[in-house]
Amino acid sequence: MALFVGVMSGTSMDAVDSALVDLAGETPRLLATHDTAWPHSLRERLQALAAGSPLSATDFAVLDADVGLFFAEAIDQLLHQSGTPATDVAAIGCHGQTVAHAPERFPPATLQLGDANIIAERTGITTINDFRRRDMAAGGQGAPLAPAFHEAVLRHDDENRVVLNLGGIANITVLPKDREREAIGFDTGPANCLMDGWIRQQQGKPFDADGKWAASASPVPDLLNALLNDPYFTLAPPKSTGTQYFSNRWLHDRLGADSRYSGAEVQATLLALTSQSISDAIRQHASGTERVLVCGGGAHNNVLMQRLGKTLGIPVEPTSTHGIDPEWMEAMAFAWLAQRTLAGAPGNLPSVTGADQYRILGAVHAA
Structure with missing residues (x-):
């Protein structure tokens, strides 16, 4: 088996989806899932930021860390409930929580919160995040990536x-x-x-x-x-x-x-x-x-x-x-993108995003 975890929280901010995926064969196998509702206070802070409420640099940094801690807890719950040791997982692909996406600006910009350093440290698993910005740097929209x-x-x-x-x-x-x-x-x-x-x-x-x-x-x-x-x-x-x-x-x-x-x-x-x-x-x-x-x-x-x-x-x-559960498609996609990153393979489609070339996506935070 080649086990990867994909973590996705969409623009609706209803919950964090975590999926354990076996990517050893040609067809990905979804082995376990966990759906974790955002704590009310944390969700309110994220929604306020996304809506344009001002935030000090310190409060912003704390929010990024809090989201990272929450993602790490969600992943731990997924692995615990599925009986999967962290040592069996090759990597985590974490999309992060989008709070800004402005591809029309110059320079284009996007921002997903969730400190991957904390996720890697708490889970003991190599964590890949920040998938969108390399595509943007190459002239793309940074989305969609699925x-x-x-x-x-x-x-x-x-x-x-x-x-x-x-x-x-x-x-x-x-x-x-x-x-x-x-x-x-x-x-x-x-x-x-x-x-x-x-x-x-x-x-x-x-x-x-x-x-x-x-x-x-x-x-x-x-x-x-x-x-x-x-x-x-x-x-x-x-x-x-x-x-x-x-x-x-x-x-x-x-x-x-x-x-x-x-x-x-x-x-x-x-x-x-x-x-x-x-x-x-x-x-x-x-x-x-x-x-x-x-x-x-x-x-x-x-x-x-x-x-x-x-x-x-x-x-x-x-x-x-x-054969693909509609609820878990995007979480599976980020597990797959994590595998591509570790393999040194591109994760974007220039015909989709408008990037100048194929690019390896994501920032790798080693366990």
Whole structure:
């Protein structure tokens, strides 16, 4: 076996996903998983920073260390529950918690918290983090990075496929069956972030379970058109975005101070925004797609999945139908990227990120 741990916390900041993966064979094997909810106070500090709240240098450094400690605890729990000695694990690939992503700035910048020195010291396992910035230094967007893994495990010679990740932000990986055509991928816009933020504000719930609240009303056409009018949706790839852009403030600016829409109507419109922006991106940049394979938390939103299938007119199904648990795709991807780093192999796809060349990604913190 070749055991690696992948750790992922997405833009929704709902939990930290840790996955133990055997990468010895051609097909990765998911051996164990652990889902660790963020402590309320730590999550609030991260969300405040991501939203632009000022922070002193000392407080910033302490937050980075606190996140590193939390990641280390989550990994220890994964290994303990699976009965896996730390000495059996080759490396940890830790994405970190994104608090800033600004590829459009000059110079472009991105920031993921979680001190890997602490993770390596506490777990006794070589830890690789900071995967995005080398791609950015080479002229890329630094995101999305999972498409390289999608291509490795889900590309098929008999079918044009799109892998759709529905996290806080939605991104697609276009996998043509013609191997002479390069895979491409990019962030299409919001997936769950706006819907989660709206129901949290209106009802105090972390998310709209199965899209039931959205399904209780109809989308408002004028509002949907106003949201879709954002210039991000018509930008040509490569492109990436984050919740710092598609934020609660972004929505409130478009709703206005005296919104005449009910809470349910707004939620229905936000679900329609996610579905429509994804469908438009696939039609424009992945014509001929025969199947969409969905990963991320949004794969469990049946209303959204059905809407996508109806709009696109092709099968839209979770990646579990092809052997990859949709909840653990990204954590597995960072285990795989860690293996690539140790092997001295590139982890980015320039056709996805726009980087000038393939690059070995990540900073290695030896055990």
